[in-house]
Amino acid sequence: MAELTGNKDAKNYGIGIPAKTEGFFLKGSCHYDWGMQDRLSRIFRPASGKTVMLAFDDGYIMGPTSGLERMDLSVVPLAEHCDVLMCTRGALRTCIPPVHNKPVCLRVSAGATILKELSDETVGVAIDDAIRCNASAMAVQVYVGSEFEHKTIANLTKVIDAGMRHGIPTLGVTAVGKQMVRDARYLGLAGRLIAELGAQFNKTYYCEEGFDTVVAACPIPIVIAGGKKIPEPDALGMAYKAIDQGALGVDMGRNIFQADNPIAMLKAVSAVVHEGEKPDKALDMYNTLKNEA
Ligand code: 5RP
Numbered sequence: 001m002a003e004l005t006g007n008k009d010a011k012n013y014g015i016g017i018p019a020k021t022e023g024f025f026l027k028g029s030c031h032y033d034w035g036m037q038d039r040l041s042r043i044f045r046p047a048s049g050k051t052v053m054l055a056f057d058d059g060y061i062m063g064p065t066s067g068l069e070r071m072d073l074s075v076v077p078l079a080e081h082c083d084v085l086m087c088t089r090g091a092l093r094t095c096i097p098p099v100h101n102k103p104v105c106l107r108v109s110a111g112a113t114i115l116k117e118l119s120d121e122t123v124g125v126a127i128d129d130a131i132r133c134n135a136s137a138m139a140v141q142v143y144v145g146s147e148f149e150h151k152t153i154a155n156l157t158k159v160i161d162a163g164m165r166h167g168i169p170t171l172g173v174t175a176v177g178k179q180m181v182r183d184a185r186y187l188g189l190a191g192r193l194i195a196e197l198g199a200q201f202n203k204t205y206y207c208e209e210g211f212d213t214v215v216a217a218c219p220i221p222i223v224i225a226g227g228k229k230i231p232e233p234d235a236l237g238m239a240y241k242a243i244d245q246g247a248l249g250v251d252m253g254r255n256i257f258q259a260d261n262p263i264a265m266l267k268a269v270s271a272v273v274h275e276g277e278k279p280d281k282a283l284d285m286y287n288t289l290k291n292e293a
Contacts, residue, residue: 025049027248028220029200035167039136040200042103043084043169044221044248048274051249053223054082054266056091057107057139058253062114067257071095074257081266086251089125089133103136105171105251109155119143119177123155127162138163139171139203144190146177153197160198169200171251173225176205184210191218203251206242215246226252232259232268232286237279239272249273264289 024030024037025046032040044051056075058065067074072095079085079100086105087096110124121141130138140159143152156172163170172194176182182205191202191214201221204214215222224242226235235255242250250273259265268286271277277285 026221028195032200033167036169036200039103039167039169042136043105043201045083045274049248050243050273051083051223052266052270052273053084053086053105053249053251054078054256055086055226055251055253056257057087059091060088060107060110061112061118065254067254067262074262078257078262078266081263081270083249084136084251086139086253089129092133104133105137105139106130106133106135108138108159109140109152109173117147118175119146119148119152121148121152121155123158127166127168130162130168131166135168137169137171137200139173140199141173141175142190142194143175143177144186144193145180146175153193156194156199157197163200164198170198171223172197172199172202174202174204183207184214187211188214188217191222194218195220201248206238206247211242211247212245221248223247223249223251226250226255229254229258232265233279233283235259235265236268236272236282236286239269240277240279240282243273243276261286261290261293264293
């Protein structure tokens with residue numbers, strides 16, 4: 001039994017000071033439990049409300065993608081310059097030293113390759129292994145309108161249920177099948193569906209026409225995908241336009257690690273996302289850092 005004699009009397013009750021009811025900085029996220037909000041605060045910087053995620057899970061469907069042949073050599077130096085590492089558990093355990101202490105968005109859907117139908121995925125990671133990897137989020141690909149639409153939606157809901165049990169957010173990834181058009185109508189449909197099924201955030205593509213409507217109709221945060229490598233000025237411009245129209249971050253891979261200078265590119269993208277830097281200034285920053293290197 002605890003010793004009671006000699007204890008100071010409790011008297012600091014702050015009578016008359018109302019207890020604060022704190023809000024939460026992130027779109028659509030104010031009603032989650034503490035652990036879920038804590039993880040979301042690791043993914044999205046509370047100061048800016050935004051995130052720069054480094055995606056290097058390309059190998060899970062494409063094999064040794066250019067720039068990722070040796071993840072231990074190419075990705076590790078980038079880790080300190082991004083907010084989140086988005087990857088498979090295999091890449092994480094074999095190539096990323098745990099000392100970086102970066103939040104991880106773990107790719108948990110699996111089962112397809114570029115050689116066959118991409119939408120034929122399943123859930124490839126058990127929730128207890130995601131927990132062992134200390135995942136701050138789990139990513140699941142959703143192929144709306146593709147051959148295995150139903151299966152990929154079921155994958156998403158299973159992962160969301162498991163995530164809800166343990167306070168781990170789910171990133172629903174809008175994957176666009178070969179026959180689909182990446183326009184606001186399609187991206188809006190997929191994003192809304194992903195949000196309504198309970199994912200905590202949505203990765204989608206930027207589209208030139210009507211991206212603001214995709215954001216407006218999606219009640220959870222949107223981060224944009226990088227996709228195939230495009231020239232650095234275009235990638236910075238795309239990031240700027242997406243953020244300007246309400247996206248809360250980027251989840252970029254090839255446009256970072258295939259850039260002439262990946263660290264400079266990551267820093268320039270980060271300036272656009274977190275500081276609202278204009279694309280021309282961000283490009284100057286990129287070129288200066290690249291030339292200094
Ligand atoms: C597709 C994905 C990718 O696998 C991915 O994260 C790769 O990133 P990038 O296309 O920028 O190289 O999630 O939606």
